[in-house]
Amino acid sequence: MPGLFSKVQQFLRSPQGRKYTDQAKRYASDPKNRQKAQGMLNKFRGKGGGAGPRH
Numbered sequence: 001m002p003g004l005f006s007k008v009q010q011f012l013r014s015p016q017g018r019k020y021t022d023q024a025k026r027y028a029s030d031p032k033n034r035q036k037a038q039g040m041l042n043k044f045r046g047k048g049g050g051a052g053p054r055h
């Protein structure tokens with residue numbers, strides 16, 4: 001799907017895309033937000049949603 005990827009790249013180069021990229025970088029720099037995002041990724045990957053070990 002080269003069309004899809006080129007559209008994504010074009011959006012990321014636009015002013016609105018840069019705005020969202022900067023916003024995502026600021027959000028990701030907060031340790032609490034990073035932990036929440038990691039928990040969500042693990043949940044989607046099927047590794048559980050918690051940050052700590054499960055017994």
